Amino acid sequence: MSPERLLEGLTQPQREAVMHRDGPLLVLAGPGSGKTRVITHRAAYLACTATGPEHILTITFTNKAAGEMAERMAGLGLGRGVTCCTFHAFCARLLRIYHEQAGLGANFSIYDDGDQVGAMREALARLDLSSENFTPGAVLGAISRAKNEMCTPAEFRAQRQGWQDRKIADIFDTYQKVLTEQNAVDFDDLLVKAAMLLGEHPELRERLEDRYRYVLVDEYQDTNRAQYLIARGLCLERGNLCVTGDPDQSIYAWRGADIGNILAFEEDFPAARVVRLEENYRSTPQILGAAGALITHNRRRKVKALLTTKGDGRAVWVVECEDERAEAAYIASQIVQHAEQGGSYRDVAVFYRVNALTRSLEGALLDARVPYQIARGVAFYQRKEIKDVLAYLRLAANPQDLAAFKRIINVPARGLGKVTVERVLARVYETGRPVLQVLADPDSIPGTKKAGAALRSFAGLMCGIRRAAEGPSVKDAVEYVTRHSGLIATWDGDSGNDALENVNELINAAAEYDRQHVEGGSVTGWLEQVSLVSDVDAIEEGAGAVTLMTLHAAKGLEFDVVYVAGVEHGLLPHERGNKELADVEEERRLLFVGMTRARRELTLSCARWRAVKGRFERRTTSLFLTELPREGVERTTLSAEGTGADGGPREVVMPPEAVEYASWRKGQLVRHAEYGLGRVQWIQPRTGGLYAGVTFSDCGQKTLALKHAPLELVDTDELD
């Protein structure tokens, strides 16, 4: 495509960003301002005016975003030359190529949370520290925070003073040694080690800068220190770094993201050009007005206009429901209505702060026969059977991967119990040899006479898998594992059917990988891709289903109709068990992100009662709801009486049980088959349905389930 055509239909600021050639560029892009368009067009424009596509690197937040970006660039006639990926994928690739400089083996494993806990337990054991005083999770959290700031164990020790922190420094150090022994990295290491690679090897850094002459980083407001160093490191001389983002959409501080990166870009890169994209092409004025009013309550931000380009739309609805079941039923019924009026399910999304909210929503959508998909890409790879199959391949690819070894040495059961495993591990730690090597020679392990045959047979199995894994097809390797590992036999029952189906799904995924990597594919490459899947990656656009996801996952997406459920104090802003409130400004940004995903209709809902960890709790509405403007926002309460409290203009859909007991209210007279006449004191939803507190003249107050108790209403005029 010619450069002129690439500029067609772009606004002035968009053009400015696309045409800016050399030197740092900050694109402050409000929601719906055509940011993706700018990035893709800029890449294409550079590719035909400044350099070849192979010299352009685009870094996105999720694999899905990277894929779409690549797709759109291909549509602009760019072909597949531009590198589009996430920071993590880019770093993994870098570390594979320069593994020696990074102090890693070529086939290093990427450890997930569970694997990390295993490595941490080993580290704690080596230091003779009880895992009671130092729980693996807490220590891993502290280490992760340190890594996010690019802090090494030595620096960590130098910076802290307390006894506990010094211990954590020791653990940090030992934990890294354990990972290295197992030829493994954790998620944070991908970034940290890549950043260090750039920092410590100038010649390598130069080579990379020459390869990637123009770097574009999307969602820059959510980069952490390591990511910042990587981005800067790639552009040290040329300074051709273009970052796009919106400080108002920074929602990952808890993961180490530093909003300061984007706020200080101009000081960081004094030559930086700044382009503001403030026109919104996505949402109605009502949606934008509400979101804009909300976000002005934040102090730490760059003030930016939100200018509408769309015509008038519907008001933003705020709906207060009785409990979470009523809330879910309400959302489901509204979606049904939307579909009945000719709308498509794929245009609808429901967002929430915590995954626990999917339970009630799923139930209601199921009841209403609304097709839905949940953005939980990682969940699939966390299933036991999937992890088991993958562990075989991991161990085959990386014979030092002890996490994988421990997982499958006795799955299926081969008579290799705890004691034998301990002996094998002791031998591994003693000799420093890869576990697969140790296994192949069981005679060298003291006290394993009885288990020798089983160990040898397992080693033989792993040899076969290694051979299969070296073949050209990943799919064949996965099938080899399922055929020869003996896992299939363990999936016999009714739940085993699910397992079998899931593993077939995994085989399909491997086949798809084979198709996409006719050249250069490998089991290691596939395992890496699988380790770096994100939740939204699971979303299929053409599925014709409503999308359910967390507010965090919603970043970067847009839908015609959006529901945000559970806008309550304690949930949004979120509050932990100890009543500690999460950073309110970030929580506000989170709701801002959710609201600005909506193109035409936006509904925020909350419940007066909600089951939290099995117990019913009284809830209050979110402070954020009070920050919305009057204009363009319509509030309704779905009361148990079945009408909107303020005579709401909308059809109110009640959950079935609430309708049934709609005439029950405080003060109502009832007759119980056993206790006689009584008066209702309160009605509450609890697990298993509605409950009432009733005071009986004969035997005092009782708590009764309306569904089961032999109660009947008594009309007042029935009594003389």
Next chain:
DNA sequence: TCTGCCGTCTCATGT
């Protein structure tokens, strides 16, 4: 050594 049951703990958010 394996299986099943029960008690405890945890629900943020995710690459």
Next chain:
DNA sequence: AGACGGCAGA
């Protein structure tokens, strides 16, 4: 409410 770890019994 659900997951996971520990423990007891086969």
